[in-house]
Amino acid sequence: MLVIAEITVDKLDTGRFISAKVKEIRAAVGSGTAINALSGGVDSSTVTMLGHRALDTRLRTVFIENGLMREGEPERVVGLFRSLGVAVEVVEARKEFFAALKGLTDPEEKREAITQTFYKKIFGRLVRESGAKHLLQGTILTDVDETVAGIKRQHNVFEQLGIDPQKAFGYRIVEPLIQLRKDGVRVVGKALGLPAELFERIPFPGPALAARVIGEVTSERVGTVRTATAVVERRLASLKTFQHMAILHEDRVTGMRGGKRDFGYQIEVRCWDSTDAVAATPTDVPFARLRRLADRLTSEVPGVVSVTYNIGSKPPSCIEAV
């Protein structure tokens, strides 16, 4: 197994790190072209900036619309990078993702379906069509740790799992952020010109809103958790926590509307204090604010009758439920 030399944020010389990685990317890609998928999160945004600094127009950046993104996300991300001089191409793939997710309830099977659809189907096709032989990827050290420990099956650490991405998917992965953790990535992203709005973004999982739906991931259920996520992000953004999220449960609970029984949905809100996602504790949000948030969720998200707030820590909990 590859041993990765961690660069902690206090040891990080940002300027040197960036020029070293620019050189590494140029050396790896040579005179060829590269491709990368931008999700709009901190990691993939930082890799996009780093890649364009190294390769300019020889890097093609795509945003795959998988139907699992947050409200207004594709437009927001494309507009933001356009203002930074980076062209991002939106690839429509909603039908393919929901078809792959149909009937699946096991979290591992869901992740696997998204991974396979993303890499093998959509991205593999794009890479073959583009002629690019290199994929830039925003893997960070925490992803590697969690995958090695068997906690998560990360989609972006094939090499650490002993899978040869060249054999499996037909291209090579370049991972310039693999020595960093989230705090280091934020510093690098800022130095590369990402606006505060983006480099300060709370982490968002690879499978996007599919990771926020317990049970089957359908277009309707993603719609429910997308609306809930927008409410939670709007109401809790000013807290500046490490991460906050809405999770749609599969369990139905008893509620009442208009004096009648209404067997409805439950949304779980999680809000984490953490520096590196390895350990995390729930944020002490003032209770009046949590109650107002619950009122917003039950009135603005169709079908929701119950709202809970996570009070467990990681470990033994994980940050995401799925």
Added chain:
Amino acid sequence: MLVIAEITVDKLDTGRFISAKVKEIRAAVGSGTAINALSGGVDSSTVTMLGHRALDTRLRTVFIENGLMREGEPERVVGLFRSLGVAVEVVEARKEFFAALKGLTDPEEKREAITQTFYKKIFGRLVRESGAKHLLQGTILTDVDETVAGIKRQHNVFEQLGIDPQKAFGYRIVEPLIQLRKDGVRVVGKALGLPAELFERIPFPGPALAARVIGEVTSERVGTVRTATAVVERRLASLKTFQHMAILHEDRVTGMRGGKRDFGYQIEVRCWDSTDAVAATPTDVPFARLRRLADRLTSEVPGVVSVTYNIGSKPPSCIEAV
């Protein structure tokens, strides 16, 4: 439909109420005998005291051990009533209840299975064997309201549902508390000599811990929520809230133990402020206390990796999840 004249707690003349109800019970039962089932909750405990005042040994009080009770409950209830001079007979029926609940996940079907097992099977048999023609029952006005509104299918309001209990089950139901709400019952229970420990008890639902398990009710799953309930009651009793509870979810969530992924259980804690259970808001428990509670639950209840706290209000939530 029968119109019931509510007696609010501020209008309640406790002494007059008790002597009127004692007379009514004597008039209804005549020279015969009666039987009642004691669960250990406020309502059935108050009815037991009222019934024994009216009928003395002509009332037979049974405690049906359905396997769905809280930790140490049968022993506690029997001992307490023995100290009040009331003999309570424990009837073993665990196997019959779990057999009836096997494979059921729908809350209504679960309630119905418990109702049928309780009334038709166990209680019907006891009544037939005892020769008693009257059943004393602790129905209160809130039960009637919620059943009429279609929010809940209460097991103890046959008449309000248009079901003739004499035809259906072979006996008559006497409901001396039907004009009261929970606060009124507490006042009456205290006047009848119930100890603070009992008349101040938080409400506990008819289907007992089966109402605290989302999904199938097995002996193992009831065991999990029984342990969680004991932890929650021990940790939150001093808050003197209207009600507090632990709910075992059917949804499984990702956790980690010993550095390894552990797909485990989630416990939801609910703690309600209310006067009459018609409307309720979640209690503002200090966050440090909630976090300690979550730590206790994940360390003391096998398999639990995640704990949430309810932040929604009734309505649109209900007090119980199932």
